[in-house]
Amino acid sequence: MELLDWVVIAAFMAALIGVVIWVMKKGQENTADYFLGGRDATWIAIGASIFASNIGSEHLVGLAGAGASSGMAMAHWEIQGWLILLLGWVFVPFYSRSMVYTMPEFLEKRYNPQSRTILSVISLISYVLTKVAVTVYAGGLVFQQVFGIKELWGIDFFWIAAVGLVVLTALYTIFGGMRAVLYTSVLQTPILLLGSVVILVLGLKELGGWDEMMRICGAVPVNDYGNVMTDLIRSNKDPNFPWLGALTGSAIIGFWYWCTDQFIVQRVLSGKNQKESRRGTIFGAYLKLLPVFLFLIPGMIAFALHQKSIGAGGAGFLPMLSNGTINADVAFPTLVAKLLPAGLKGVIVCGILAALMSSLASLFNSSASLFTIDFYKRFKPQTSEKKLVVIGQLATAAIVVLGILWIPIMRSIGDVLYTYLQDVQSVLAPGIAAAFLLGVTWKRTSAKGGMWGLITGLIIGLLRLGANVFYSNVPGAPQSLFKYVFYDINWLFFCGMMFLFCVLVIVLVSLFTEAPPLEKIQGLVFGTATPAQKAETRASWNHWDIIHTVIILGITVAFYIYFW
Template sequence: VFQQVFGIKELWGIDFFWIAAIGLVLLTALYTIFGGMKSVLYTSVLQTPILLLGSLIILVLGFKELGGWDEMMRACGAVTVNDYGDTMTNLIRSNDDANFPWLGALIGSAIIGFWYWCTDQFIVQRVLSGKNETEARRGTIFGAYLKLLPVFLFLIPGMIAFALHQKYIGAGGEGFLPMLANGNANADAAFPTLVAKLLPAGVKGLVVCGILAALMSSLASLFNSSAMLFTIDFYKRFRPETPEKKLVGIGQIATVVIVILGILWIPIMRSVGDVLYTYLQDVQSVLAPGIAAAFLLGICWKRTSAQGGMWGLISGMVIGLTRLGAKVYYSNASEVADSTFKYLFYDMNWLFFCGWMFLFCIIVVIVVSLATEAPTTEKIQGLVFGTATKEQKAATRASWNYWDIIHTIIILAITGAFYWYFW
């Protein structure tokens, strides 16, 4: 964003990427360390309307520059993305598509979605901050409405940027987007390029603030949830008598360690690929299956043992790290011979790999659980669906009404409409 919007390439002879990346991480760490969860929630609430307003302005000005919705669909629909006739406007692609086969997307996205929205402390901490079950549920439904907006925040502006790029090249001039060293348009630069070239100065600054606030909010959530997990699940477990005040201090130290690890990870992140979205999906597709398998069986099957869950998580971590290591190695190696290992851990489509890895982790959890002692009824009471008491079921039923059902149906209908239009 800084490089595209403000044209800052270097500062004091240092690549500005590093100054911005490390600076933002450190600034975010400071207010998270001293502000905790409250600071995370306040910044999330403040940045959302700024980002929404800025993206709405980009949509309007982008369509004005391009010539409207139909022109965008025509330009994007004219470009095929594979040998099977699918274009850039198709969400559902051939099952032989190299990047997003429809069956892989159905399986892989469900696994990644379940892991992220249902088990990741990053998200779960927001639900747990609700005063009761009704608040938590309705907060989640409102979150689902907000989650529909990225179609207009990122998907449509991305299509506008691509269509403008095609239009500029077709007119014989330079493309709208900056180019990478390999000759491809820089996909990561689409949003900041729209901001830099279409928005007036004052609004431009506002949107950049919104983008940075969104980034810092995500970082703050990560720091806070990671520190809390370490403090409560590890430190307090081994030292249960630790006073609350000292636990806060331990959480702050844990945050500092996580910040350092995050900064050290940046070079690895940059070596995986040119497109940031591809990197994120690669990492999520190997992180999600082990956690999703252990959690799903843990809440659905009373026979799942602690050992089964642990070995499911360990197997997922080992396979995931192997896949990630293979990605870093093969992406940077010049000439490598084909092998079964290379096919499984590098060549296989990331969505299909996610599905097979999930199945493998489920098998590990089941086999180890059956081979070890079953958990006692007291140990899993209230943690597995089959153990809910009549009182718990009654409390859950009393926490929702027909309005929750209506809003859920509306969200599903809008989601279905998106898929139908971009089929």
């Protein structure tokens, strides 16, 4: 890092501080202001926030690392623009009519208070133990590699970077609320995109072009069934990414994440009306087409550069692990450190900062919303709006502390960090996805049906995670039906079967319990909207929204055809 790089970073931080100060001057008088930015966000802010919230350390470390280690396999999860369209076209009208602040609150309106509590608990635990801690962990890893600093003032630079990142982000989230998250995303998103495009272009230039990357990676087998790194669709016998499991599993996980997770949906709830919210999802869907090229492909480029260097008798491009394999997780920061000149390196660091801070800010704000609205306000409904904002700020601070305390455990996991995350998401998603999907598509879905679907998903998920921990540490354990079902079955196939089982539970329980009265589900399920509600939704879109939707779907199909 040279002086020019530090000047660029200082300019970025000054602009960020300016945005937060401007937001604070607008005031945060009530919970709608603090948690949803006053419900007056435009489509640009919503779409940018959806994208910037999604892009975090998982992409800078995990996705680029996946590209360097397994090629195109993880692209199924990233070419998910069509699922954001599902949020805009299908779920926005229901969420808008319900006027809720959180997804658990929506489940209470559709089902019962117990369903709200179950989803709140699952969401808060998953945020603290996975998203917050992992983002911070990977952030410290990235900055340690980019800056090339092992220790500072006698302290491991990892901790300085990780804790500094958390504290800085927490400050502007606590004082700025949802408006700070939205408007800083508008600043951060173009910087992140610019920096990543620079890495992509310079990486391809260094390697010798796109065809050279495809040639080198296309010659590397990834299984015993003829598949190579550049294959997106792999044999159904592939132990990690069988094509049927990848298509269904990524769709279920993607549906849960993009259409029902508070972390993402809160961006849409902040929209001033259905039109702005839907167009925000369309804009976000366009942006979501980019990560494959901005993060996964650079990982493949780093791998190809490594192979080319080894073939030419060099030491290799990527650092090696002690077991003799490449350290794929540092693919992106290694490209930054080795390819960029002064000034541009500062821009990339700003982009990385933008990704990490925006993702963390969204997590903090969403977690604070869940605690304040779904727990505190329910037990103390007479609490004033100003005090609820303060409670939200305190909840954010508590989540920050818990996230930091969990970092040592995350750091000790090391190489299996992203495998752990995939397992958690694959068993977290099915029950929630089933409850929301049937909740808005089938009027007969009862309160007890939805509740037992969530409970079933939680129990099966805990059994699967427990089996993973146990059998991973007891390799000589005897074969049994339990071991086969909860451990041996591929995680993607298990995700699909778990979703179908949760759907079956919801259907059966609903058929044997009392149907919800029409007045309770008015406007929350297909076929229950009033003429006025239908007219409002119909007036919120026009032919341009349809055209852009078709374009996004067309690009997705073209991508699958090219990398088939």
